[in-house]
Amino acid sequence: MSRLSALGVSSRISNGKGDSCPTVHGMDRWLLRMFLRSIGDPPLRAKLWDGADSGLHGALPVVGMVIHDRTTLWRLLTNPLLNFGDDYSAGRIEIEGGVVPFMETVYRAMTGKERREPSLRRHRNSPDGNSVAAARGNIHHHYDIGNDFYRLWLDREMLYTCAYFPHPAASLEEAQIAKMELVCRKLRLKSGQRVVEAGCGWGALARHMAREYGVTVRSFNISREQIVHAREAAKAEGLGKVIEYVEDDYRNISGRHDVFVSVGMLEHVGPEHYRELGRVIDRSLTGDGIGLIHTIGQNSPQPMSPWLLSRIFPGSYPPTLGEMMEIFGPCDFSVLDVENLRLHYARTLEQWLHRFEENRERITEMFDATFVRSWRLYLSGAIANFNLGNLQLFQVVFSRAANNLIPSRPSPLALVSDPL
């Protein structure tokens, strides 16, 4: 089933030639120029359905786009941020020169334009798009589309969050293990401690913690498919008794724990719930407990792309560090350590995209060509955003203000001095 078809996006994988409007008029070229201007005049080749280049660019642009019909051109003008993604996914737009470099070129121009015209910025759209009920729908939309699908392009342990590359040649598998090690070392895990995890994906971090550090873990997740996989994997490893995977919302975490950890969930919480999350941590953590939140972030509050928000990650928002302080400040948690790993996420995504493309045919069979194109665009756009510094990856370590058992910062896992 195509996820986009289900969302009402009609798919028309093109044969490379438009058929509905064979003649290109002067008005079409003018509309194309208006569209390019509206996105900050990126230096790219832009072709309409006659194949002639109408882009406004310098000598040798390396990337380009082809718009296959007049309807698509109009759609780009009326709502470029939503319709570009849909029309690329549906095959009504082609990208030349690689999707990642294309997206970098466009984002670079758009960032400049946003700086000049701040009114382009949109604000968070939903007053509560992440209530307990809405969150279930949002998470189901993205994470419950089939473990078999994710298995095709994630690492062996199925971590769907930023890895940590201790050296340039590290494989994705190594880098995901290194990320889990980094998290455990920042938390100074000790045997016998009780860990609570908010948002556990397919459960790899809980298994790593229990296996390597002898802790017990309660992991919360509202993705049904992920929980089923996580339980099976823990049982297969003989960790069924020390890990409890709970199919429930983070807001229902109960009990007292020595460690709170959350890797890749905050993006789905929504800033309007940060204080609530802080209160959940406050009631869940012992007096000398310690916590870590790992999340995609940004430098200043910008909305998600409407396409990403409606088609890929409903209800998501990457916080600024300042916004994250709403979690910590009101409950008097002290931030002990922040590390920004954004280039590690660009590299992680590159590996995912590479594996995704290697399994393109298989994924097309599982879903359809529109699905493949939309996920390619999502992964490529994310690589571009992490490479350009539009997105950050923050790991934040915290404890209660009065806790004086402050761990010293662990040595980096890097085997070489400058891995990136």
Place this chain on the structure above:
Amino acid sequence: MSRLSALGVSSRISNGKGDSCPTVHGMDRWLLRMFLRSIGDPPLRAKLWDGADSGLHGALPVVGMVIHDRTTLWRLLTNPLLNFGDDYSAGRIEIEGGVVPFMETVYRAMTGKERREPSLRRHRNSPDGNSVAAARGNIHHHYDIGNDFYRLWLDREMLYTCAYFPHPAASLEEAQIAKMELVCRKLRLKSGQRVVEAGCGWGALARHMAREYGVTVRSFNISREQIVHAREAAKAEGLGKVIEYVEDDYRNISGRHDVFVSVGMLEHVGPEHYRELGRVIDRSLTGDGIGLIHTIGQNSPQPMSPWLLSRIFPGSYPPTLGEMMEIFGPCDFSVLDVENLRLHYARTLEQWLHRFEENRERITEMFDATFVRSWRLYLSGAIANFNLGNLQLFQVVFSRAANNLIPSRPSPLALVSDPL
């Protein structure tokens, strides 16, 4: 000269017995209980001028206070946060059991009280207490009271900011050098780079950077006495040509630099000037430049103690991490790394206080007994606040969003696993 006398605080170093009101009435004990209640009923012995203990406490309070006369008792009731400091300084209040433990006991009770009654919180008092002109007065008040005075209790290189103790037995001298090393390593200094420093104290960091890393440094400071010392010290080391100490406000920094560094100045900038500071950094830093700000901070926006603000550090304010983002967000700087060193500051202050007390007689000769008592209270209160987690020490590393030359985190300098 007594700084407090100059501020209109009358000094009356007591002989330990009040003389103006020899008889203690029931009303006096009631007023004392009201005062203790107003500061959250800390568990301490509280005596009036007859020497009888009127504190409301459990079995064995280790600390206590003696109020020598009725006027002081009334003053504590009407404005405890300002008058306690003045009356202790003037000798109208004595502290028993050590000033640091006493302050910790009181702050612990007051923090609880503030949580219960948030209305106790005060907000920043001055709309612009840190204009270019006001800043000169503020800085002059604290830093221009004599290099000979600071030489008595700071380390050899005269650093008046949080040190970094790589192991528990490190001396203050070692710890200050380790702090400078830590800063240089976080900035990945390279020979030939141009560094600009905002607020340089007596110039030790600039000399360390120039001597150990072969960089050139321009250091800004508006404290006349510090600049004079800094220039002489650089000349004596033969570093006069690679360091320029500029007697000017950070807002007048000009030129382009590879590195921006500021250790212990942000406390004097004021949150209303953070955006402006961000713009100064923005115009001063090259495209692939990197910066570090080291500052006292706090978890949520609380005002300074009015006594500290009026008597010791006019115009000062320790920011939250969220407030600091006003520096970085609007100019699209990315935070790369944050480390909280608050227990290192408690240890630093303990060393300063120890040396200060060793030189008590000399300092009394230089100023007077009131000055000694007021500085003892300031240093002790700061130790208490860092120990209790009411104050933080943030080192924040940042660069431009689009800069992909992100340094990997350096290994800690710690020689043992858990120095604190």
